Amino acid sequence: MSILATWLRAKDEPFFNPFFARHPELQIANALKGAVNLDEADGLLLTGGSDIAPELLRQPIPDPSVLDKDVDLARDRWEFSAIEKAMARGLPIFAICKGMQTLNVALGGTLKLDIPGHNLPEQKNEDVQTLRTDRAASHRLEKVNSSHHQAVDALGDGFVVEAWCANDDIVEQMRLRDYPFALAVQYHPERGKIYDALFEDFFAKIDNR
Numbered sequence: 001m002s003i004l005a006t007w008l009r010a011k012d013e014p015f016f017n018p019f020f021a022r023h024p025e026l027q028i029a030n031a032l033k034g035a036v037n038l039d040e041a042d043g044l045l046l047t048g049g050s051d052i053a054p055e056l057l058r059q060p061i062p063d064p065s066v067l068d069k070d071v072d073l074a075r076d077r078w079e080f081s082a083i084e085k086a087m088a089r090g091l092p093i094f095a096i097c098k099g100m101q102t103l104n105v106a107l108g109g110t111l112k113l114d115i116p117g118h119n120l121p122e123q124k125n126e127d128v129q130t131l132r133t134d135r136a137a138s139h140r141l142e143k144v145n146s147s148h149h150q151a152v153d154a155l156g157d158g159f160v161v162e163a164w165c166a167n168d169d170i171v172e173q174m175r176l177r178d179y180p181f182a183l184a185v186q187y188h189p190e191r192g193k194i195y196d197a198l199f200e201d202f203f204a205k206i207d208n209r
Contacts, residue, residue, distance in 0.1 A: 002206050005041035005082060007031045007075050012047055015190040019199045026203065031078050038085040043092045043206040046083075046099025048188060051150060052076055052111075059110040059153075066114035066149075080106050092181040092205035094198070097148055100174070100184035107156030107176075115170060118146045125191050130166040137162035137173065139198055144172065144187035151186060159184075181205040 008016060008030045020028055029036040038044075051068040053076045054061055061067070079099075083106045086093055095103040101111055123129055123146040133140045141163070152171040155161070163173035176182035183202065189195030 001025055001027050002042040002209070003027045003029050003040055004043045004045055004206065005029045005031065005036050005038060005086070006045040006047060007049075007078055007082075008045075008047055009049060012190070015188075016047070019190065019196075023203050026206070031082075032075070036082075038082055038089075041086070041091060042209050043094070043202070044082055044086040045202075046079060046093065046095040046102055047190075048097035048099065048147075049075065050098070052098070052102055052105060056080065056105065057111065058105060058108065061113065063113075076102070083107075087179070087182075090180050092202055092209070093176075093183070094202040095182070095184035096190065097186060097188055100186050101150060101152065103182070103184050104152050104156040104159065104174075107158065109152060109156030109159070110154040112151045112153045112170075114149055115151050115168075117168065118151070118165070118170065119149050120146075123147060124188075127192055127194060129172075129187070131163045131172055132166045132169075133163040133173070134161070139173070139183070139201070141194065144185075145191055146187055148186060 004026050050070050053071040053073040056076050079102050127143045129144050129146045158176045159174045160177050161174045172186045174184050189198045
């Protein structure tokens with residue numbers, strides 16, 4: 001049985017569980033519920049959540065008032081450590097929303113700390129945000145959902161952008177070059193019905209390790 005390491009909030013479990021249920025061979029090791037041994041993990045899933053704790057950002061913060069007040073420093077420290085250990089072993093990584101931002105910062109990147117137009121009620125669960133996608137991307141979606149107020153600014157080491165918001169060029173999808181598999185998306189594939197291929201690609205990389 002393969003082990004998928006993650007930090008998954010209780011309110012997010014109902015969205016992810018249908019994808020997990022299709023793969024009973026996967027054991028979900030949720031660090032929120034107990035210790036996870038990254039030396040035994042076969043993949044890393046970085047999910048959505050509150051803003052990264054400001055002490056872990058690699059940039060000035062001109063206006064701290066734009067940041068979430070309910071940051072989870074314990075989670076952030078675990079995820080930064082998990083990224084380092086996972087990459088040292090070449091584990092498949094799938095990073096979603098905050099997870100994409102965390103992966104970017106962990107690899108030396110920075111964030112746009114507050115952006116407009118990406119957290120409207122109709123965007124949260126509906127695939128209405130149009131993308132501009134690189135032709136070389138393995139996964140190409142015309143429209144996605146959106147629920148975030150921060151975004152990638154300067155890219156972390158090794159990233160190549162695969163898709164941008166068509167309206168304002170906010171980075172919506174990127175991957176690590178010269179790495180077995182690390183896909184990061186700013187949208188929420190767990191909340192929709194058009195994203196199965198993203199999860200299946202990730203799970204297949206875990207199974208084939």
